[in-house]
Amino acid sequence: MKDVSAQDLKDNLPLVSVDGKNTFTTVKVKDVEISRNTFTVMAGPCAVESLSQIIEIAGEVKKRGALVLRGGAFKPLTFPYRSDSFYELREEGLEYLNEARKIHGIPVVTELMDIKYLDKICECADMIQIGSRNMQNFPLLEEVAKTGFPILLKRHFGCSLRDWLGAAEYILYNGNNNVVLCERGISSSHTHRVTSRFIVDLQVVPAAQELSHLPIIVDPSHSTFRRQFVTPVARAACAIGSDGILIDVHPNPSKAAVDPLNAITFDVFEKLMSDLSIISKLIGKKIK
Amino acid sequence: MKDVSAQDLKDNLPLVSVDGKNTFTTVKVKDVEISRNTFTVMAGPCAVESLSQIIEIAGEVKKRGALVLRGGAFKPLTFPYRSDSFYELREEGLEYLNEARKIHGIPVVTELMDIKYLDKICECADMIQIGSRNMQNFPLLEEVAKTGFPILLKRHFGCSLRDWLGAAEYILYNGNNNVVLCERGISSSHTHRVTSRFIVDLQVVPAAQELSHLPIIVDPSHSTFRRQFVTPVARAACAIGSDGILIDVHPNPSKAAVDPLNAITFDVFEKLMSDLSIISKLIGKKIK
Amino acid sequence: MKDVSAQDLKDNLPLVSVDGKNTFTTVKVKDVEISRNTFTVMAGPCAVESLSQIIEIAGEVKKRGALVLRGGAFKPLTFPYRSDSFYELREEGLEYLNEARKIHGIPVVTELMDIKYLDKICECADMIQIGSRNMQNFPLLEEVAKTGFPILLKRHFGCSLRDWLGAAEYILYNGNNNVVLCERGISSSHTHRVTSRFIVDLQVVPAAQELSHLPIIVDPSHSTFRRQFVTPVARAACAIGSDGILIDVHPNPSKAAVDPLNAITFDVFEKLMSDLSIISKLIGKKIK
């Protein structure tokens, strides 16, 4: 059964569930506090492309209100092949992120797929992202949990909230409470067009907040995979009460090395930040 | 294939698709204009319960900014049985709606399931709702289309956007352009709790608006089936750019004859209307 | 909640549920008995195309072991448009079915979409099919139930077993126990190719047989929508214990007026019948 009953919660999710006192977790990424009282914007390119690129973007998104820099050094794909324009910088990418955060004083979140890069990522980043496909890679979750680093746990596109909270429970069970959930789209038989493989499940935000004390944010870029939907979905994620967003921003979206269909420009991001300020204020959340 | 390609649109949805000039439809329900420039709130009880009830609610929701009164005289259920507390007023209910709209000067939307009540509904209501289960009841769509009445076409919980626009195409093909789409939740293997059978697909709003010139609104009450989620989903529906909402409001929600789990009180509705005013202004839509 | 619990069954599906004595229903279509002890093959074209066509096919499928002739006089489609090669014969088609059954002495099943053709269909057919899209068209179910005719109730592609049994309950509640369930594919986010919009849910066969006393058959043609899958799925439907199949057979499948992608030839049908004889014998079911 997919549904989460009260008894099921008590039995299976004792650490992740809200307690009677409704004490909600604040996850700190350096000085940034992600919680039920804040709306945290994490922005940057899908993939780190060069040192100059990530330094430029770090400065531009920070200036517009992003509190955390995102950027992938590793990019898992459905198939093993990479087009000529696509590249992963891997360890080099991690080092560039490290440079960018030093220069701009902005903490970094980036994905870890392979345990062998754990030490390196701990040197270069401030929050470790577990990607959708590894949500239930329990050995990976356990090792990452033990570092004590804050963890951004993306939801698998084929998993229920119950499965997802179960994965978070593994992390807390291994002694690390610094978990932020991130919705990034679910597979559906009701998708809309060729370019949208998933639909974003915004309703999971109040559903998760009712069951768990962990913060939850939304990725409007990878859930919709369509630039035109990113801004409206980001506004809706804020209006529904999520604790932040993780968003692809790129100086020249159509030239982005990875996922050129969903990144937005600095200008669009700036306008979006203005909207998000108004909406987050409306629902009582601090945006910076 | 579920996805809507350009050629598919051209071949199958010539009337419903946006044309090159991006002329969007304005559907008029009496004096109320539902369009890409407005955010229209339709509110009222799930079911008409008595003459005094519907008159009271009509006044209260109008006072708080609703422009259309909703209320069901017919309530299809999955099973043929009705609990003691549940009742359908059927033709009597239609007459009560008629009274309420006369007294308060607010237009009425209500559901038609059975063609034999078509004349009666045309006497008593201003907009005819086609329920989720009848979305592809093509003989019903054709007969209703021919009345020229504005039609609120709810999406079936198991249908794609392509299926839904196909149903709208039947209505336009029968000479009636006054169609408003209404998202009311889709079945998903990713649902969250026992009491939420569906998840709301908010992403369908920008997806439909990109493909079609028809207005689209969201029903946050029946899509979530959980009072706690109604307000956040309604705010998100506005923030994502929908052209309105259809919402259950009841003086005493837990005593509502039908769907007591999702109605909100007048007070909660009032606070919601205040939020919606701010958000709709933010995105350039007139709320009244 | 989609799942069917014991209490839910008792409350909502008293007529459709198996009772303690495990008495299973036998539905009679003329002399043909559809039950837990038989495997009934219903075969014919997707659409009736001409008098000579339906007479030929009736003879050919009967000769190879089909006990019921299928053929559509009405064909609902997602969109209102028909290609030049597609046509519905409507009342004329019903009359041709009537001729074919008289000549070959084989009972006929055909779909009713619109209540206004009810009398006509009762004159020309022996079993009334409720199509997928009308599974929850309750006024239609009630009127059809009252005729006392055996009913073939197709599952909506977006509905759970619980929804489906609920629709059957409406028929029994209106005094007609002669219901045969027909699985015809469900929408899924896991579909396989452009030409397969649905996947067939064969597991619903033992699931329905455990909960209900009604017979259940499978449509391998419309669930897969791909000729290459029809024969394997038909064999699997038999092996899993279904009480029959409803299958598209056409003398020249690629020229079929409707659904040319899924019909099989007389020769392929003959080989399939031979396989089905062996499998049905293996699991203790009489095939003719």
Next chain:
Amino acid sequence: MKDVSAQDLKDNLPLVSVDGKNTFTTVKVKDVEISRNTFTVMAGPCAVESLSQIIEIAGEVKKRGALVLRGGAFKPLTFPYRSDSFYELREEGLEYLNEARKIHGIPVVTELMDIKYLDKICECADMIQIGSRNMQNFPLLEEVAKTGFPILLKRHFGCSLRDWLGAAEYILYNGNNNVVLCERGISSSHTHRVTSRFIVDLQVVPAAQELSHLPIIVDPSHSTFRRQFVTPVARAACAIGSDGILIDVHPNPSKAAVDPLNAITFDVFEKLMSDLSIISKLIGKKIK
């Protein structure tokens, strides 16, 4: 887009796709040949519980026609907690499997979750199972591929055929062609009861066989999670043309340490093998 188009295949799945010559892969697990011409039964307990248990079961399933012994030493669960009756024997379990295969001369398939047990599993087993949750754990796939061992690649319950074949492509791309696909149920909004979380997608068998040269088998135990459905689904898997099954067999199913709801007894297994012999012969496949 989920659907697999011809161009998509050519671009993304060059190694996994069928070529023009329709040469199908035969995967050898010791002397057992898994291919389009055979129907291979892999049977055993869900979890290895003791040395004597696995030795007994190995002998009993071999005697009844199983050609490969299954048994889990590692059992991933949705939550980190284990009931008292549940245990994983981990490395000890691998050693017991090693003993059982030596005594009975039957090859062993078992799951690897954590790369650190790779050497140990290579000593004790003949085929490495990648579990559903790790289907897209690409670092794991790459390491396992490099061993050259035959790999049983289970489908993730939330993934399409395209995603699944993409995971297989990673293995072939790393130089290992010995891949057998295993369907084990997909999440669906159409599930039937509390105890069935998934539905088995049998249609994926002909779909995969049309696109790929790799063998594909079905797990009727974990896909249905309900003993009563296992035998019918196993028969259907054979009748639809799958290249084998992976099935839970236990001397005392209700006492099984893991998944007591889906194991079948030796007697039921014996009767099933008799049915499978007849069906596999019917469709031209060698069962042993």
